[in-house]
Amino acid sequence: DAGVIQSPRHEVTEMGQEVTLRCKPISGHNSLFWYRQTMMRGLELLIYFNNNVPIDDSGMPEDRFSAKMPNASFSTLKIQPSEPRDSAVYFCASTMTALNTEAFFGQGTRLTVV
Amino acid sequence: AQKVTQAQTEISVVEKEDVTLDCVYETRDTTYYLFWYKQPPSGELVFLIRRNSFDEQNEISGRYSWNFQKSTSSFNFTITASQVVDSAVYFCALSEGAAGGFKTIFGAGTRLFVKA
Numbered sequence: 001d002a003g004v005i006q007s008p009r010h011e012v013t014e015m016g017q018e019v020t021l022r023c024k025p026i027s028g029h030n031s032l033f034w035y036r037q038t039m040m041r042g043l044e045l046l047i048y049f050n051n052n053v054p055i056d057d058s059g060m061p062e063d064r065f066s067a068k069m070p071n072a073s074f075s076t077l078k079i080q081p082s083e084p085r086d087s088a089v090y091f092c093a094s095t096m097t098a099l100n101t102e103a104f105f106g107q108g109t110r111l112t113v114v
Numbered sequence: 115a116q117k118v119t120q121a122q123t124e125i126s127v128v129e130k131e132d133v134t135l136d137c138v139y140e141t142r143d144t145t146y147y148l149f150w151y152k153q154p155p156s157g158e159l160v161f162l163i164r165r166n167s168f169d170e171q172n173e174i175s176g177r178y179s180w181n182f183q184k185s186t187s188s189f190n191f192t193i194t195a196s197q198v199v200d201s202a203v204y205f206c207a208l209s210e211g212a213a214g215g216f217k218t219i220f221g222a223g224t225r226l227f228v229k230a
Contacts, residue, residue, distance in 0.1 A: 031216075033218065035220070041222070042205075042220065042221065042222030043205060043222070043223065044220075045217070045218070048217065055217075089157070093159075102149055103159075103218055104161075105158060108158075
């Protein structure tokens with residue numbers, strides 16, 4: 001299995017532009033998580049899906065952030081409009097829906113908003 | 115509320131020293147899982163260990179050992195005879211049931227520097 005695949009690996013964009021981050025979870029996994037990592041706040045859970053349904057988006061910082069999972073093999077995290085403070089590494093992780101299973105992480109997307 | 119605290123932001127040791135990374139958690143559930151992940155300089159997150167809330171046995175894997183104490187809500191991680199390759203950010207995580215599934219949250223991480 002190729003693991004969790006995220007694209008792009010790096011994204012540099014200007015303030016005000018729309019940014020879309022993509023994630024392909026591991027086949028067969030039915031839970032998907034989006035995390036944001038910054039030096040100041042560490043690894044924050046933004047939103048998670050179970051069987052393609054958003055379960056908890058309380059970590060999404062603002063209305064500028066939105067996430068979708070149209071099917072079991074694809075999810076997007078969109079920021080519109082982007083701001084410099086959104087600069088971070090965004091990780092996607094997938095797992096089987098079970099309390100005891102570890103999450104498998106993608107390699108992350110490093111977003112820089114200038 | 116679900117919470118994971120890693121009070122040590124950075125730790126610096128000299129090779130061959132032992133080092134303990136602290137993790138304290140909060141949860142209202144009686145059934146939960148605790149995890150440790152390693153993030154080396156390359157950036158990926160690597161799973162190290164999981165522990166369920168009913169198993170307080172300590173675990174040892176090579177130079178790594180974990181001490182789980184429910185009485186103090188702690189799940190500490192010790193590296194014995196540290197090596198330069200252990201330099202990384204280490205995250206403690208807590209997984210508990212939530213509406214529609216479960217939720218895993220992470221501590222802020224502890225950055226470990228091991229100097230030769």
